[in-house]
Amino acid sequence: MKFSHKAALLAAAAAASAAALAGCGTAKPAGSSDLIIIGANLEMTGSNASFGTSSLNGIHMAVEDANVAGGVLGKKIQVIGVDNRSEVAGAADALAKLAESGVAAIIGPDTSSNVIALASQAAADKIPIVSPSGTNPAITVDPATGQTREYLFRACFTDPYQGRVMADFATGRLNAKKAVVLVDNSSDYSKGLAEFFTKEFQEKGGSVPAQEAYMARDVDFKPILTKAAALHPDIIFVPGYYQEVGLILRQAREMGITVPILGGDGWDSDKLVEIAGTANLSNTYFCNHYSQEDDNPKLQDFIRRYEARYGAAPDSFAVTAYDAAGLVLEAIEAGRSDKPADVAKALTGIKGYDGISGKITIDSHHNTVSSGIIMSFANGRRTFIERIDPE
Amino acid sequence: MDSGLITQFIQQIINGVSLGSIYALIALGYTMVYGIMRLINFAHGDIYMLGAYVGFFVTTQLQLGFFPALICAMVAIGIAGVLIEKLVYKPLRASSKISILITAIGMSLFLEYTTMYFLTPQPRTFPPVLPNTIFHLGDVIISFQQLVILGSTVVLMLLLWYVVQYTKMGKAMRAVSYDTDAALLMGINVDHVISFTFALGSALAGAAGVLVGIYYNTIDPLMGIMPGLKAFIAAVLGGIGIIPGAMMGGIILGVVEALVSGFISSTFRDAAAFGILIVILLIKPTGLLGKNQTEKV
Numbered sequence: 001m002k003f004s005h006k007a008a009l010l011a012a013a014a015a016a017s018a019a020a021l022a023g024c025g026t027a028k029p030a031g032s033s034d035l036i037i038i039g040a041n042l043e044m045t046g047s048n049a050s051f052g053t054s055s056l057n058g059i060h061m062a063v064e065d066a067n068v069a070g071g072v073l074g075k076k077i078q079v080i081g082v083d084n085r086s087e088v089a090g091a092a093d094a095l096a097k098l099a100e101s102g103v104a105a106i107i108g109p110d111t112s113s114n115v116i117a118l119a120s121q122a123a124a125d126k127i128p129i130v131s132p133s134g135t136n137p138a139i140t141v142d143p144a145t146g147q148t149r150e151y152l153f154r155a156c157f158t159d160p161y162q163g164r165v166m167a168d169f170a171t172g173r174l175n176a177k178k179a180v181v182l183v184d185n186s187s188d189y190s191k192g193l194a195e196f197f198t199k200e201f202q203e204k205g206g207s208v209p210a211q212e213a214y215m216a217r218d219v220d221f222k223p224i225l226t227k228a229a230a231l232h233p234d235i236i237f238v239p240g241y242y243q244e245v246g247l248i249l250r251q252a253r254e255m256g257i258t259v260p261i262l263g264g265d266g267w268d269s270d271k272l273v274e275i276a277g278t279a280n281l282s283n284t285y286f287c288n289h290y291s292q293e294d295d296n297p298k299l300q301d302f303i304r305r306y307e308a309r310y311g312a313a314p315d316s317f318a319v320t321a322y323d324a325a326g327l328v329l330e331a332i333e334a335g336r337s338d339k340p341a342d343v344a345k346a347l348t349g350i351k352g353y354d355g356i357s358g359k360i361t362i363d364s365h366h367n368t369v370s371s372g373i374i375m376s377f378a379n380g381r382r383t384f385i386e387r388i389d390p391e
Numbered sequence: 392m393d394s395g396l397i398t399q400f401i402q403q404i405i406n407g408v409s410l411g412s413i414y415a416l417i418a419l420g421y422t423m424v425y426g427i428m429r430l431i432n433f434a435h436g437d438i439y440m441l442g443a444y445v446g447f448f449v450t451t452q453l454q455l456g457f458f459p460a461l462i463c464a465m466v467a468i469g470i471a472g473v474l475i476e477k478l479v480y481k482p483l484r485a486s487s488k489i490s491i492l493i494t495a496i497g498m499s500l501f502l503e504y505t506t507m508y509f510l511t512p513q514p515r516t517f518p519p520v521l522p523n524t525i526f527h528l529g530d531v532i533i534s535f536q537q538l539v540i541l542g543s544t545v546v547l548m549l550l551l552w553y554v555v556q557y558t559k560m561g562k563a564m565r566a567v568s569y570d571t572d573a574a575l576l577m578g579i580n581v582d583h584v585i586s587f588t589f590a591l592g593s594a595l596a597g598a599a600g601v602l603v604g605i606y607y608n609t610i611d612p613l614m615g616i617m618p619g620l621k622a623f624i625a626a627v628l629g630g631i632g633i634i635p636g637a638m639m640g641g642i643i644l645g646v647v648e649a650l651v652s653g654f655i656s657s658t659f660r661d662a663a664a665f666g667i668l669i670v671i672l673l674i675k676p677t678g679l680l681g682k683n684q685t686e687k688v
Contacts, residue, residue: 049512217616223650223652223653223657224652224653226399246609254523254525254534271513275514
């Protein structure tokens, strides 16, 4: 009796989820109303909340700018933001919700794991997804088949590029021979970036005697830092997100590890400065999508307006999201249609779009080509060190 | 072993003991509540999180130092623990064990997401309330904060041991734990004893929350999940329901994690922790200090 009850429940649950999936498959036809809807599937709460919050601000500003300029195809644009809780399951829920709202395209998630998880559903729904800052190569190219994913795009550089930039910087400017890598084993982004950095660093004659792992939300890094310090590396590479990286930087400096610590764009948050503490940020470098010191007038205008409105300087997640929204609107304009499938086609052909982070071209693998900027910290403020342009 | 390896080994033991003493403080609350009510209070990790937030507000809003923060958090969280027991677990005391267990999981989620709703999911950083002096003993490094954590843990455990062994309430707690019905017949107010146990266990978790907040400098609404699980393993490892067992289990778990990270592979750290749970359950389900009990009929 007990068993059959359970079986009935299971069957009911299966039926319900099948119905829900069927619902997702048929997005409402867009294009008939006088409003274009852009979805935002972002990390507004959870451990990457600082990313999603900044990105949503950036999207709102991009859409308002477009509306002030008269909209696109004579229609006004509206943003629907859905929180994905910084979780893969949350990102899938948000996609299902947005698909039912008849969106022309979706911007976000920001983090690679959350975008990659949406690949098959986006293809089934035929809705283009543009990640502002998802850098893992598997977002746009399926690693199993080598095929470009038709509906997934990004508005920023990729991890192989970012890994190469940091390996160049480490071996060149810092003259490093030996690196220890600390990787967040719960993140596709971190694992990917660690792999590309290690490959490039070794090709340039460096050695990586150890790669140590941690998990998101860990707070105690002293065991792995003790082990890393015993190897006497020239640099430590930590391709993680700000919450854990902040703690790693603080604990490393407390333990007397003074070597340069390097990372990627996951460091770009004011929370990193707050968690690590200003004094512990000396001799740290990370790769970023933009610098406040870039004198591009469009960017400077954006920074000024953003600061006036949100009371803080924009981080790269606001900047890349502004450009991601700009790319979507450009694609709608270029394709003369706000049907999701048409937007996806038009996105593929964009060349030299004049974004605030620089000129953006989307290549045939849906990757964008843009510059990597190496930043450091001085008195808790991010400072520009070097700009590395793609060859 | 060359001297570098020995230094590393000692350093990892220090890392492990300071982490383990926090597991131990949380594990005490698990074990005490289990000893009295046979309830695994899965909301315990979140009670620890609340303690960290109380400490945070005392140090940032009221600008008070370490000891006031610790005391305020222990009092406030002790009261919160009693409220949770009175409002949530007491009405279910006659229900099956499984309904109380599921309620505890519900309570855990309730605390996590209510905190997230009201205080935002953004991590918060503690102000530096303790000097961060580093002591060098040869090549081994120990920080003042690590010493404070260890010291506070030892003092709190001694206090707890005194309360349980030498006070009237402690005697009543032991009696209820041994046989609730007989204790009731002897005129012990079981309701009071249970509330007192919750207050004590929660206060210790609150203290652990403040210590972690100060030591690691960052707190967030979901910070209780992993330490809660680890403390549960520590309690089971030492023998659930046995107070010295929880202390021992916590320290052992912390040291094992540090040594596995340092000398085998950091990838296996959590696998080792949960592996210990499985091995203990298979080989000695009553825990290291547990005695084999025959089911009373």
